[in-house]
Amino acid sequence: xxxxxxxxxxxxxxxxxxxxxxxxxxxxxxxxxxxxxxxxxxxxxxxxxxxxxxxxxxxxxxxxxxxxxxxxxxxxxxxxxxxxxxxxxxxxxxxxxxxxxxxxxxxxxxxxxxx
Amino acid sequence: xxxxxxxxxxxxxxxxxxxxxxxxxxxxxxxxxxxxxxxxxxxxxxxxxxxxxxxxxxxxxxxxxxxxxxxxxxxxxxxxxxxxxxxxxxxxxxxxxxxxxxxxxxxxxxxxx
Numbered sequence: 001x002x003x004x005x006x007x008x009x010x011x012x013x014x015x016x017x018x019x020x021x022x023x024x025x026x027x028x029x030x031x032x033x034x035x036x037x038x039x040x041x042x043x044x045x046x047x048x049x050x051x052x053x054x055x056x057x058x059x060x061x062x063x064x065x066x067x068x069x070x071x072x073x074x075x076x077x078x079x080x081x082x083x084x085x086x087x088x089x090x091x092x093x094x095x096x097x098x099x100x101x102x103x104x105x106x107x108x109x110x111x112x113x114x115x
Numbered sequence: 116x117x118x119x120x121x122x123x124x125x126x127x128x129x130x131x132x133x134x135x136x137x138x139x140x141x142x143x144x145x146x147x148x149x150x151x152x153x154x155x156x157x158x159x160x161x162x163x164x165x166x167x168x169x170x171x172x173x174x175x176x177x178x179x180x181x182x183x184x185x186x187x188x189x190x191x192x193x194x195x196x197x198x199x200x201x202x203x204x205x206x207x208x209x210x211x212x213x214x215x216x217x218x219x220x221x222x223x224x225x226x227x228x
Contacts, residue, residue, distance in 0.1 A: 004158075031214060033215075040221075041220060041221070042121070042204060042218045042219055042220040042221045043159065043206075043218040044218075045215060045217060045218075048212070048214065048215055050214060056215060058116075058212075091158070091159070095214075098214040099214065100146070100147055100208055101146075101147040101166060101208070102214070103161050103164075104149075106151075106159045106160070107158060108157075108158050
């Protein structure tokens with residue numbers, strides 16, 4: 001079946017602009033995760049959605065970052081007033097139910113460049 | 116919260132030799148430890164995982180060991196091949212939110228022909 005998809009694959013924006021990144025999880029997966037991967041760095045946890053529960057936002061680096069998940073499926077990560085340090089690859093992952101120890105399946109990422 | 120340290124950051128081995136990547140974690144309550152492989156320009160993919168009730172797990176040329184007392188775990192790749200070249204990430208579950216996993220900073224493995 002189809003894997004996790006993300007759009008756009010690349011985004012170039014000017015400093016100060018807002019951007020929206022989209023993630024389509026695997027159909028039927030109730031858990032969805034966002035990560036940030038800066039050049040040569042590891043995967044930094046941003047936010048986690050599980051069904052209808054309140055999201056775990058503990059990884060969001062500032063109040064310029066927000067995410068929503070409508071209808072329990074598609075998620076959008078929004079970065080307001082982008083800064084150059086926001087440049088990174090933003091990865092989305094999903095898992096079936098979010099139970100501990102479940103495999104997370106990653107999307108291809110969105111490469112964001114803030115000029 | 117959980118903190119995961121990974122080393123080395125880069126590793127170069129001769130084709131056919133073994134490679135070992137080591138990670139430590141901070142939270143003794145962590146109970147799930149996956150390893151992901153990310154080839155250049157591609158998405159991370161799970162290659163093996165281990166749970167805290169097991170000390171070692173093997174899948175063909177790759178194996179993972181876990182020492183709960185010392186809070187460290189390692190990835191072992193034997194008979195390395197060119198296709199093993201990639202960045203490898205270890206991770207550990209966050210006890211405060213067990214569905215969340217915290218990643219190490221990655222190891223770039225290069226296989227020399």
